[in-house]
């Protein structure tokens with residue numbers, strides 16, 4: 001379980017394919033505090049730490065994870081947003097995030113607006129996922145408030161701190177991101193037969 005408050009960037013240092021799986025070695029500032037079996041969200045994708053060596057740790061993505069997320073586009077040298085599993089003694093500054101990406105989206109517009117930057121994303125609405133005005137959404141593991149909710153689009157207003165401390169600073173129109181929709185919204189959608 002996570003909160004969507006990105007802790008730091010990690011760097012992908014090695015990648016190797018084995019059968020349907022992809023092994024990734026990640027360099028991070030908190031590797032020395034990790035233990036094998038812990039969960040870390042990588043751009044919102046929860047992956048289990050399976051090995052640790054020096055300042056790097058290894059995670060393995062299975063085929064389903066690769067198919068549902070942007071992992072297939074990741075490259076050696078690339079940075080990823082990292083968050084370790086939440087501590088129950090922490091303030092919940094974001095929202096409840098499971099680390100299960102629902103689907104990906106594409107950034108369609110970026111606009112500066114009164115000291116923040118508004119990013120708009122478009123996704124395939126046929127999967128039944130919905131946003132609501134002022135609801136929560138996780139974009140590449142970052143907990144955000146929806147400011148403009150459409151049928152298959154939504155916008156988020158990014159403050160300078162978030163811009164600097166997440167991958168939002170790298171996004172361009174056309175960038176593909178991971179989305180996790182609000183878990184309460186997903187249950188409501190299921191109960192009323194929307195997905």
Ligand SMILES: Cc1cc2nc3c(=O)[nH]c(=O)nc-3n(C[C@H](O)[C@H](O)[C@H](O)CO)c2cc1C
Pocket residue numbers: 001039044045046047048049059060061062063064065066068069098099100101102
């Ligand atoms: C606690 C936890 C640990 C997970 N560990 C892995 C993992 O090691 N490898 C993997 O491919 N998927 C793992 N997943 C599933 C993965 O996050 C999910 O397939 C993608 O987010 C797409 O929904 C894990 C999910 C959770 C909640």
Ligand SMILES: Nc1c(NC[C@H](O)[C@H](O)[C@H](O)CO)[nH]c(=O)[nH]c1=O
Pocket residue numbers: 004005006007094141142143144145146156157158159160161162163165166
């Ligand atoms: N809810 C919004 C946030 N929240 C804070 C970010 O999640 C946080 O700064 C990031 O995870 C890095 O730690 N930030 C925004 O810019 N806009 C929001 O609507």
